[in-house]
Amino acid sequence: MSLLDPLSHALATVVAVAHAGLTGAGLDPGSGTTWVLSVAAVVVTVRLALVPLAVHGARQARAAARARPQLRALAERYRDRRDAASLRAYAEERRAVAAEHRLSPWGCLPLLAQLPVWFALYHLLTDVAAGTPVGALDGGLVASLGAATVLGVPLAQRGYLGAGAAHLAVVAGLALGAAALSFPTQRLALASADVPEAMARVQQLLPALSVAGLLVAGGFVPLALLVYWGLNNGWTLGQTVVLRRLVPVGSG
Secondary structure, eight states, X not given: OOTTHHHHHHHHHHHHHHHHHHHHTTOOTTSHHHHHHHHHHHHHHHHHHTHHHHHHHHHHXXXXXXXXXXXXXXXXXXXXXXXXXXXXXXXXXXXXXHHHTTOOTTTTHHHHHHHHHHHHHHHHHHHHHTTOOBTTBOHHHHHHHHHOEETTEETTOBSSXXXXXXXXXXXXXXXXXXXXXXXXXXXXXXXXXXXXHHHHHHXXXXXXXXXXXXXXXXXXXXXXXXXXXXXXXXXXXXXXXXXXXXXXXTOO
């Protein structure tokens, strides 16, 4: 039993409940539309649950941006001072700046807290696409999802190569869509970051690397996971834009 199994089962319950609700509303239980909307329900549920962490992370990022000029000035002032007294004074002044701007030493926790969710979702959709029941997604539901299609391509299908050009167009289109949504999100994140020049040069490559990674992954993962990535990246882009307005750099 994997440590992620309880989380995967919880997410499977969200998918199953959403599918039951959509079916009860009159949608075809075996249609691709119903299953895509069920995957969308997972995105909405998970991202709403993580909104407080996202807001906290945005505030910490803005606080770090405000504090960075003072921290740079401190580093410059103590650059050539290596005696014990100077090192203690430097550490104390850094703590004072962090306290002034309410910087948390655990500012990266919001991001780290999301990682188990992403891994659990990956395993859930991969297992279901492979025909393996997971929690509330029993054999019948798994078979239904596996048979459902998006523009003629099964949600359980993997890779770019399949039944002709139409298959390639659908898979490539979803991969490109997810990548296209990821690129501006990364650019917006970098635009609000104030990092040392050497690190900034490396970070400038991140949007392109993210796009390349999604395009490569599109050749190996189930179509259902590409659907999830596209929906999730769309949410991330919208959330980033909203948080930039609600939590500007000058806010506390």
